[in-house]
Amino acid sequence: MAVLSNTIMLCFVTLVLLSVTVEAKTRHYNFTIRFKNYTRLCHTKPIVTVNGRYPGPTIYAREGDTLLVNVTNHVKYNVTIHWHGIRQLRTGWADGPAYITQCPIQTRQNFVYNFTITGQRGTLFYHAHILWLRATLHGPIVILPKKHVPYPFPKPHKEVTLVLGEWWNADTEAVINQALKSGGAPNASDAHTINGKPGPLFNCSTKDTYALAVEPDKTYLLRIINAALNDQVFFSIANHLLTVVEVDAVYTKPFNTKAIAISPGQTTNVLLNTDKKAGRCFMAVRAFMDAPIPVDNMTAAGILQYIGTPNTSNPVKPVIPKINDTAFYTNFSNSLKSLNSAAFPAKVPQTVDRNLLFTIGLALDSCPTCANGSRASASINNVSFVMPTIALLQAHFNNISGVFTKDFPDNPPTPFNYTGTPPKNLFTSKGTRLTSLTYNSTVQLVLQDTSILTVDNHPIHLHGFNFFILGSGFGNYNPKKDPAKFNLVDPPERNTVGVPTGGWTAIRFRADNPGVWFMHCHLEVHTTWGLKMAFVVENGNEPEQSILPPPADLPKC
Numbered sequence: 001m002a003v004l005s006n007t008i009m010l011c012f013v014t015l016v017l018l019s020v021t022v023e024a025k026t027r028h029y030n031f032t033i034r035f036k037n038y039t040r041l042c043h044t045k046p047i048v049t050v051n052g053r054y055p056g057p058t059i060y061a062r063e064g065d066t067l068l069v070n071v072t073n074h075v076k077y078n079v080t081i082h083w084h085g086i087r088q089l090r091t092g093w094a095d096g097p098a099y100i101t102q103c104p105i106q107t108r109q110n111f112v113y114n115f116t117i118t119g120q121r122g123t124l125f126y127h128a129h130i131l132w133l134r135a136t137l138h139g140p141i142v143i144l145p146k147k148h149v150p151y152p153f154p155k156p157h158k159e160v161t162l163v164l165g166e167w168w169n170a171d172t173e174a175v176i177n178q179a180l181k182s183g184g185a186p187n188a189s190d191a192h193t194i195n196g197k198p199g200p201l202f203n204c205s206t207k208d209t210y211a212l213a214v215e216p217d218k219t220y221l222l223r224i225i226n227a228a229l230n231d232q233v234f235f236s237i238a239n240h241l242l243t244v245v246e247v248d249a250v251y252t253k254p255f256n257t258k259a260i261a262i263s264p265g266q267t268t269n270v271l272l273n274t275d276k277k278a279g280r281c282f283m284a285v286r287a288f289m290d291a292p293i294p295v296d297n298m299t300a301a302g303i304l305q306y307i308g309t310p311n312t313s314n315p316v317k318p319v320i321p322k323i324n325d326t327a328f329y330t331n332f333s334n335s336l337k338s339l340n341s342a343a344f345p346a347k348v349p350q351t352v353d354r355n356l357l358f359t360i361g362l363a364l365d366s367c368p369t370c371a372n373g374s375r376a377s378a379s380i381n382n383v384s385f386v387m388p389t390i391a392l393l394q395a396h397f398n399n400i401s402g403v404f405t406k407d408f409p410d411n412p413p414t415p416f417n418y419t420g421t422p423p424k425n426l427f428t429s430k431g432t433r434l435t436s437l438t439y440n441s442t443v444q445l446v447l448q449d450t451s452i453l454t455v456d457n458h459p460i461h462l463h464g465f466n467f468f469i470l471g472s473g474f475g476n477y478n479p480k481k482d483p484a485k486f487n488l489v490d491p492p493e494r495n496t497v498g499v500p501t502g503g504w505t506a507i508r509f510r511a512d513n514p515g516v517w518f519m520h521c522h523l524e525v526h527t528t529w530g531l532k533m534a535f536v537v538e539n540g541n542e543p544e545q546s547i548l549p550p551p552a553d554l555p556k557c
């Protein structure tokens with residue numbers, strides 16, 4: 001009898017356990033890519049949208065869920081969608097960068113992106129990954145923890161997504177095409193935006209002001225996404241401190257700050273305590289640019305509105321770091337640390353199998369038809385990446401030769417004083433060259449800015465992985481001295497890092513995701529100019545260490 005009841009008990013316990021663990025859901029979304037007219041700053045233009053929305057609709061999921069997003073293209077452009085920061089373990093086919101992991105979805109065609117969110121929770125975003133379409137084709141991805149798993153911080157009263165973007169009065173495809181023709185830089189945007197709205201500090205824009213109504217004495221979780229094309233920004237809320245708790249869907253040690261610095265491709269979750277009794281306060285967004293490069297220097301503004309305060313009262317003025325506040329930017333970056341708790345350990349590779357040093361920066365290409373006989377270009381280790389005409393992942397999977405080579409240089413081809421006087425030859429080499437990585441090898445990559453044309457802060461994004469940011473500094477990386485200062489305990493873990501202007505950043509990751517993975521500057525203009533390359537992570541020996549076969553509906557080129 002006892003044995004029987006024990007068995008029944010055991011079955012019961014197993015059932016309960018099963019129902020707790022096997023709760024992952026499959027969530028279906030339909031994305032129709034279509035034009036819709038939007039008016040900002042008194043300029044109306046058709047923009048490319050998801051389901052007519054700008055910013056696009058939020059995707060909600062829990063850690064462990066599978067997403068099936070059916071994307072149907074009803075615009076004249078080829079389209080792909082990238083799920084920025086989603087690791088895509090063995091499912092590189094669903095990653096989205098055009099001609100890297102897939103051929104684009106052509107007009108009137110569709111493709112179902114099918115992937116599972118494994119070991120990640122937090123805020124990420126999706127965006128188009130072809131041409132400059134992500135200017136308006138983007139939206140939040142909110143990944144909640146598994147059911148019954150709490151946040152490692154006080155439960156917020158409410159959660160809010162804030163998508164930061166850039167608006168051009170002109171058509172963005174015309175903007176970049178014009179720049180490529182002339183050889184110069186594209187026009188800066190006309191406004192920054194908060195959830196698609198520039199706010200009242202612009203002409204003809206007061207009605208396009210994002211307002212967040214809050215109750216006093218509550219905690220709000222703000223999920224902030226920089227979906228801008230070309231500008232890194234600061235974000236702040238007058239009279240309020242922000243507590244950073246997560247970046248790029250990885251929990252951090254909480255810290256308080258008056259403002260955050262956030263690069264295109266980065267996400268930051270902050271807690272906001274509405275510790276005032278009443279009031280109206282400006283939230284502000286302004287570009288960060290500490291190199292001699294013109295940017296959109298206007299302040300986008302939204303309003304934090306305490307419920308009960310009349311909305312006729314004047315909002316408290318925005319306070320935001322100066323546009324060139326390198327010190328603030330550096331201090332903010334250095335304040336970020338992984339939470340590194342028992343539940344969320346920072347798994348920093350302690351040994352390195354492969355050492356890479358990549359210079360990143362601007363340069364020139366010859367262009368006989370351009371005004372100066374040259375065109376702005378950008379490169380990594382002096383290779384300006386040439387886009388293939390069929391997807392690299394398909395070529396890799398099917399062993400098609402002639403599409404790419406695996407000889408991307410591990411080090412700069414000719415070492416020079418990277419941040420000093422530029423070398424005489426400013427021209428880049430061209431190629432579709434990739435770096436091959438052994439499955440599960442550990443990689444240390446030092447990203448070194450160059451002063452060719454000009455230094456600049458480049459937000460470098462790696463697909464398919466998070467990496468740990470071990471250290472960074474100004475000037476040239478010193479392989480003898482700098483590693484001694486690396487943080488190998490609780491460095492921030494991200495998918496996008498802003499490499500300091502005229503400086504370097506060292507990152508590490510484990511190549512545990514077989515496939516072809518794009519790495520590029522997340523300033524879209526620099527990607528256009530060639531500041532991009534890709535890693536091939538080879539299959540491991542076991543079946544579960546290999547990339548899965550392509551889905552049947554994968555678009556053809």
Ligand code: C2O
Binds near residue numbers: 461
């Ligand atoms: Cu968010 Cu390859 O980009």
